[in-house]
Amino acid sequence: MSEAPNSSNRWRRFGEWDSRPLRQDLFAAENPEAGFSVFRSPHDPAPSLTVEGGRVTGMDGKAAGDFDIIDAFIAAHHIDPAMAAVAMAMDPGEIARKLVDINVPRQELEALARGLTPARLAEVVGRLSALEIAFAYSKMRQRQTPGNQAHVTNAKDDPLQLAADSATAVALGFDEIETTMRVASNGWANALACTVGAAVGRGGVLFQCSIEEAEELQIGLAGLASYAETVSVYGTERAFIDGDDTPWSKALLTAAYASRGIKARCTSGAAAELLMGFHEQRSLLYLEARCLCLQRAMGVQGTQNGGIDGAPLTASMAGGVRELMAENLIAVWLGLECASGNDTRTSESEIRVGAKITPYLLAGSDLICSGFGSVKKYDNSFNASLFNGEEIEDYLVLQRDFETDGGLTPVDEDQVLGLRVRAVEALAAVMDELGLGKVPRERIMSVVFASGSQETESFTAGEVTPISAAIKARGITAVDVVRALAARGYTEEAENLLLMLRQRISGDYLQTSAIVRDGRVISAVNDPNDYHGPGTGYRMPEARWQAVQGIRNVLTRDRVLAVEDIGEAGESDWLLPRGEAVRGTAPHEVVIGVSPGFGRQLHRTTAGHRLEEVVAALVGGVEAGGGTARIVRMLHTADTSFLGLAAARLSGSGYGIGIQAKGTTVLHQADRMPHLNVELFSNAPLTGLDHYRALGRNAARYTHGEAPEPVVVPVQGEALGARFHVRVALLYAIETALTDPAATPVELDYRPPAGADRSDRP
Amino acid sequence: MSDVDLYPVAEKAPEQVRTPTGKPLSALTLEAVMSGEVDARDVAITPEALLLQARIARAAGRVTLAENFERAADLVRVPQDLILDTYELLRPGRARDAQQLLDRAAQLRRDYGAERVAALIEEAAAVYTRRGLFVKRY
Structure with missing residues (x-):
């Protein structure tokens, strides 16, 4: 750190590390007594199961009379006694191997899971x-085609922004949209806004309003x-009761959702x-294995798991991120749809965030994030997600x-802007039509262009509350x-929404x-994951792969060449060929050997300098140092080292400079090996x-026998390869295409254009 | 032919489902909505559709999911308020004693034929008794 005095008894790198985002993260030590154990606690029961007369009489170290509410429900509804006799007798190592064996079908493992206790899983x-x-x-997950879910919320509960952001999320490809509120009483307005927004564009997206259970059922x-x-x-009885539910109340709620044609998944x-x-x-x-067995027992179709609110705490523990993946695996092994977490920011380190998502991207998942923040972090009313609006493009590139x-x-850009306008105008029209209020034009336009609610002049949370109350009180439906x-x-939007409502009838x-x-509708029934080795399972169809490639900043050869103002091959008026170059004799001569396309097809270095100015600088420098410059075009090579060595060998002093059109430059000396240069840019x-x-x-x-201090171009660790290599590769290909191994160097007549040393020349 | 082959029902067997008012899926057009011929009462699932989805789930090897759909079929005709009240009653510390749960089970069985939901509530009553879950929480 800058203020660290020289006397500080500390390697200053630690000070630099202290200022990195990672240092905001806290890490927890293993401590089973305090509940901090990841895969195994000494207090976990040993796996066990006893069945008498077709009923479970003991499980994971407990007799039926001691079962808590979770054990009791799992024993009654999850354990298949016939399968348990087989599955619990198997060596757990053998089952583990089956999980990664491409020759053991998913269905066989799912059947085994129905006979396994939580401790054994x-x-x-x-x-x-x-x-x-x-x-x-990747082998056990349920639906073959992967999907993703978006959080669409904002800090003002502004319905206009919700509509615009829902339409944006639909365009980005999310299959589900989840909203929630800053103010609980705004739930109905949020749901209506997302319903309208999700109907704009391709439509056909599942949407949800996360709120208290009874209210959510009514909204549904x-x-x-x-x-x-x-x-x-939850995985313990006390936590479950503290959460104000029991497995039976939740099972009833699960059935209630289905009875209203609403898809449901559990959260743990x-x-x-x-x-x-x-x-x-x-x-x-172990606790999560209990939650998941319970969910299968309740008959819910799927789960949102993988830490969720507890993910940052889990990730603070050694092996915690591996545990999050392990619990997702148990979920799909039990045949549950898995919205696999990745919905809470588990770290301030972008490296940890990117690493966290990678295995899921590789393996695929029913819903990779059970809430990808499609909005900006500050607008995410669930709290920041693992990925957010700020980082969507990073995800697209991954x-x-x-x-x-x-x-x-x-x-x-144009597509999104159009959809945002359409969504906000559609919602304003619906609000007007339903007598929920007229929306001023300024509000609409402020939302359309806004990246987040800090930029809008629109509804505040307080203004939304009476609108939400009116929707509920008047019984407005979809x-x-x-x-x-x-x-x-x-x-079109009406048809899209009607399509979703029609789905409700068939279930x-x-x-x-x-x-x-x-x-x-695609699901694990008509699109089951059939992975069983290379060439099977999900592969992107060609059209999908083309769409995935459509990120911004993709350079084609034509685009690069257009930017480089490359015209017809022709001689510049400031570098005129004048016959074959011969070896010079002047003792202080420096030959500047330029590449085949230099000043002919290519006119600018990758730093953006016009080549006239670069040559003027080199020649001016040589003259200032007491030498004379001569310019020669090489045609037999475009390689920097050989350009420089060939120039040096033509030079009366034995010193020469080689330069490529893209600006890479070497100072060479005639007696040296090709790659042992004097100085290099x-x-x-x-x-x-x-x-x-x-x-x-x-x-x-050097021609005067001096040993000047080499010129150093400072670097700050820029990812130059990422920034420039696409251009460099395309430009260099032009130069190499012009080479002719048999061609001899050409003497060039250098006529400095007027003002060549000015940097503002067009 | 397996019941799985009926899925998705809207595409493979649309004739097997109707709206609660007896209309076929094909009747849910925008024109019908605009004319008032279709209203919110049509946009709901029927017990028959849920039992069909239960058969499909069972054929796909998902027994517990099928059982959930069957419980759901029981609940379709149960009024929303009664469902929410029953949910509330099943939460910890809401019912005074097991009898209150058993009475609710009997009511659902008698008035709505909700046999499977009643059995679930009776099971809860037994476990709640053993675990002492009839303690008031607020």
Whole structure:
């Protein structure tokens, strides 16, 4: 650190590390007594099961008479006694191997899981490494086609922004949209706004309003939500009761959602019990295995797990991120749809965030994030997600890097703007049509262009409350919204919303891992994951892969060449060929050997300097150092080292400079090996005219027998390869295409253009 | 032919489902919504559709999911308020004693034929008794 005195008894690198975002993260030590154990606690029970007369009489070290509410429900509804006789007798190591064996079908393992207790499930996945867990997950996950879910919220509960951001999320490819409120009483307005926004564009997206259970069921009944995922369960009895539920109340709620045609999934995740103070000193994974067996027992189609609110606490522990993956694996092994967490920011370190998501991107998941923050962090009313609006493009590039489908699609600026206008105008029309208020034009436009609610002049949370109350009190339903949309000419949106409502009658999206794509339901029933080795399972269809590649900043050869103002091949008026070059005799001569395309096809270095100015700087430097410059074009090579060596061998002093059109420059000496140069500017994008001038001067001083201080182009660790290599590769290809191994060097007549040393020349 | 082949029902077997007012899926057009021929009462699932989805789930090897759909079929005709009240009653510390739960089970069985939901509530009553869950929480 800058203030660290020289006397400080500390390696200053630690001070620099102290200022990195990572140092905001806290890390927890293992301490089973305090509930901090990840895969295994000494207080976890040993796996066991006894069945008498077709009934479970003992499980994981407890007799039936001692079962708590969770054990009792699992024993009654999860354990299949016939399968248990087989599965519990198997060696857990053998089951672990089956999980990663491509020759053992998913269905066989799912059948085994129906006979395994929570302690045994945890024991088996605990034997797998992180890589094996990710691999097993890719084999065991339920729906073949991966998907993703968005959080759409904002800090003002502004319905206009919710509509615009929902439409944006739909365009980005999210299959589900989840909203929640800053102010609980705004739930109905949020749900209505997201319903309208989600109908704009391709439509057909499942949407949810996360709120208290009874209210959520009512919103769903009104058609303003099509799925629910607030059915939280916990791994200890005390935590469950503190959460104000029991397995039976939650099972009833699960059935109630289905009875209203609403897709439901449960929520659980490591460390929830720890946060609630009722962990029973059990390991995180064992408690989560209980939650997941319970969920299958309740008959819910899927789960949102992988830490969720407890993810940052889990990630603070050694092996914690591996545990989050392990619990996701248990979920899919039990045949549950898995919205695999990745919905809470587990670190301030972008490296830890990127690493956390990678195995999921590689393995795929029903919903990779159970809430990707499609809005900016400060607008996320669930708290910042692992990825947020700020980082969407990073995620899009990761998909492209690994050729993997993370469920998102790049969007183009004009397309998004059009959808945002459409969504906000549609919502304003619906509000007007339903008598919920007139929206001023300024509000609409402030939302359309805003990246987040800090930039809008729109509804405040307090203004939304009476609108929300009116929606609820008047019993406005999604059918009323369809009617309002159509009445105002938003026919396509009305049809999109009606399509979602029609799905409710058949109940197709109640099945495991169901989403709606292009108006069709796909789920684990009609799109089952059939991975069994290379060439099987999900592979992106060609059209999808093309779409995934459509990120911004993709350079094509034509685009690069257009920017470089490359015209017809021709001689510049300032570098005129004048016959074959011969060896010079002047003792202080420095030959500048330029590349085949230099000043002919290519006119600018990668740092952006015009080549006339670069040559003027080199020549000016040579002259200032007491030398004379001569310019020669090499045609037999475009390689910097050989340009420089060939120039040196033509030079009367034996010193020469080689320079490529992109600006890479070497100072060479005639007696040297090709790659043992005198001085080198290898980072052309950072090389300025002053550097070229100084190099010319040094070259001249060498001819006088001096040993000047080499010119150093400072680097700050820029990722120059990432920034420039696409351009460099395309430009250099032009030069290499012009080479002719048999051609001899050409003497050039240098006629400095007027003002060549000015940097503002066009 | 397996029941799985009926899925998705909206595409493969649309004739097997109707709206609560007896309309086929094809009747849910925008024109019908605009004319008032279709309203919010049509946009709901029926017990028959849920039992069909239960058969599909069972055929796909998902027994517990099928059982949930069957409980859901029981609940379709149970009024919203009664469902929410029953949910509330099942939460810890709401019912005074097991009898209150058993009475609710009997009511659902008698008035709505909700046999499977009643059995779930009776099971809860037994476990709540053993675990002492009839303690008032607020």
